[in-house]
Amino acid sequence: MTASRWVRQGVQRAIWWLFVSVASSPAALAWNAGGHRVVAMIAWEAMDTSTRSAAAKLLRAHPDFLQWQERSRDADADADLTAFLEASTWPDDIRRDKRFYTAGLEAPTPTLAGFPDMERRLDWHYVDLPVGSAVGKAGTDGELGRQLVELADTVGNRQASTAARAYALPWLLHLVGDAHQPLHTASRAQPDGRSDNGGNEQPVVNPFDQRHPSTNLHRYWDDLPAPPWLRGSRLESVVRALKQGFRPPLVAGVSAQWIEESRQLARDQAYPPGRDEVPTIDSQFHENALALASQRMIDAGYRLADLLHRLLGAK
Ligand SMILES: [Zn+2]
Known part of the structure; x- marks a missing residue:
């Protein structure tokens, strides 16, 4: 099957999101929570038992493990999978958590x-x-590039304290996802020469989100893969559709490569054509962006599994 047919099929499978798209995340600074859970779920399904149990053991030592369990709406849910999914959004969750400070x-x-x-x-x-x-x-x-290296070192360091490794793991789950969002790695100059802060300062009109058509380009990308509330059986079916529609990454690579791929995608495909002050997203751009975001979810998920296998798997 040709690459473009893969992409087209994936888009068709993913297109139903247009009907349920809810763009309601308050801070446009990451794939939204649903997108991060998609990445984590793809990774979990690709992980072997020894890697899963080593990750689960660390997450059980995290101070917020019980909070993660409370968020699961399914009493029969696998506690370790729940922790893994919820830990992937923890670095965003603490933005609104009064225990923490900026x-x-x-x-x-x-x-x-x-x-x-x-x-x-x-x-x-x-x-x-x-x-x-x-x-x-x-x-x-x-700090994204530097932290991906340092956090991986900590998670994989069996001499480090359990507390240090348990703290580092949710960050690592999260930042592998962020590294695959093109606009987490790049900014463009606005007409006045100032940075657009990864598209946060670039207003756009998105007619495909009827509830929130006025947004900015960064948030548009963050919300592409999934609605923020995605969990449970709906999460499972989104992941199934993505895995059927998109191929696993050709190379696992290292974090510097993921970031460089994202930078090139930001340069070539993340911005609507032309230099309108407030561009309107058209269907061709939207379809391409949706396919690209879906492929980046798949890439991030499989690469996270590979990374965790190297750091935590049976030697
Ligand atoms: Zn983030």
């Missing part, structure tokens, strides 16, 4: 047992590489 904006909150400190680490979610003309810097360059 450095530079708020005073540090008391450090609770099991955490190194309570900082939200907002700059871990992205790396800001310029695409197109030079970009005037706004904020920091982002």
